[in-house]
Amino acid sequence: MAKLHVKTISQLDQIFVENVYDIDAEITFRESGGKENTKTLREAIQHTTNQGGDEQVVHSVHTTNRPGLIRILVSKHNAQQARVFFSTLQPNLRATLSAEDMYRVTQGKQIGVTDRTYESNDSKVQAAYAEALLRENPQDGVPPTSETEISSPQRKKTRMEVSYSRMAKRALEISKRPKNNGTEGEYSEGEEELIDDDWEQKIQAKFTALFGDHPPLRAEDVEQKMQEAINKQAAESERRLNIRFTNFSNEMKYFTQRENEKSKRLIEKMFEKQNQLFLNLTSQMQDNLLRVHENIKGVAVQTHSHLAHIEPPRIDVRNTSPVAQRV
Numbered sequence: 001m002a003k004l005h006v007k008t009i010s011q012l013d014q015i016f017v018e019n020v021y022d023i024d025a026e027i028t029f030r031e032s033g034g035k036e037n038t039k040t041l042r043e044a045i046q047h048t049t050n051q052g053g054d055e056q057v058v059h060s061v062h063t064t065n066r067p068g069l070i071r072i073l074v075s076k077h078n079a080q081q082a083r084v085f086f087s088t089l090q091p092n093l094r095a096t097l098s099a100e101d102m103y104r105v106t107q108g109k110q111i112g113v114t115d116r117t118y119e120s121n122d123s124k125v126q127a128a129y130a131e132a133l134l135r136e137n138p139q140d141g142v143p144p145t146s147e148t149e150i151s152s153p154q155r156k157k158t159r160m161e162v163s164y165s166r167m168a169k170r171a172l173e174i175s176k177r178p179k180n181n182g183t184e185g186e187y188s189e190g191e192e193e194l195i196d197d198d199w200e201q202k203i204q205a206k207f208t209a210l211f212g213d214h215p216p217l218r219a220e221d222v223e224q225k226m227q228e229a230i231n232k233q234a235a236e237s238e239r240r241l242n243i244r245f246t247n248f249s250n251e252m253k254y255f256t257q258r259e260n261e262k263s264k265r266l267i268e269k270m271f272e273k274q275n276q277l278f279l280n281l282t283s284q285m286q287d288n289l290l291r292v293h294e295n296i297k298g299v300a301v302q303t304h305s306h307l308a309h310i311e312p313p314r315i316d317v318r319n320t321s322p323v324a325q326r327v
Contacts (some may be wrong), residue, residue, distance in 0.1 A: 012059050015072045017086055019109040023061060023070060027101040041105060048085070050078055068109070081219040087113045148308050282315055289313040 011036050023042040028065045030036055059073040074082040090111040094102060293312050 012073045013076045015074060015079070015083055015086055016069060016114050017034060017072060017089065017111060018069050018114045019068050019106055019111050021068045021107050023063070024107055025104060027104065028095060029096045031096070045072060048082070050081060061275060069114075286315050289315070
């Protein structure tokens, strides 16, 4: 199956066409006679024939990892004609497509044939993997050199496990081997016990030399020490948390006080401006009333009229305005 695919690919050539962005959207082609046909650009390209119209030129149309670049697989003996045809794809599409469909396909760019290929790393890896697969599994149908020989699959290598007990057992077996004349023999039970005691003493002496002589630990002692370590760690964590919480509280308190002071000063300034504005308005009203009073007095003199109230009007805000009180 793989060899058939390789044989098919070997009979094809590829043409790269750039600035073709949508080949799967349905667009309307205007044919001769005013007839309209709706299909995708991929279908239209795949039905391309040679100049005689008796052979299909395009094998398949594919998109690439680069936007706007498509790859067209054509038969090798028609590759030259196909390259010339696809180099004039822009005017052919402009003559058969509407402006909206033309922009959807080209996005306003010029269609052209290019020799630059853009292969992604994934495609290169997959091609190398397929090549290695064909190399390891030939598809030619050639039988093995020997029909009778059937080679078994390669055995999986087992992983070597090294443990203390295995090495100690191996050392014990080596120590039990006879040392005289290379003859095989077995030790008696008493000798085996002596060897075992000697081996245990050597191990004990080695551990004592490395780590010192320590009394054996009981499970209760180990559990108590672990609990003490946990309690100590919890107490330390709680202490640090309390310190951080205290620092955070102090910072928040200082920040709140500072913002309150700022708000207080801002409100006082606003009240100062409000009171000053009120005082200015009152002063202007006082001036206007005095001017009106003078005008009325002048009119009364000219008309020989008697005024019931001859005292000038006065607005006194000194007892109510903080600004006036400070003045």
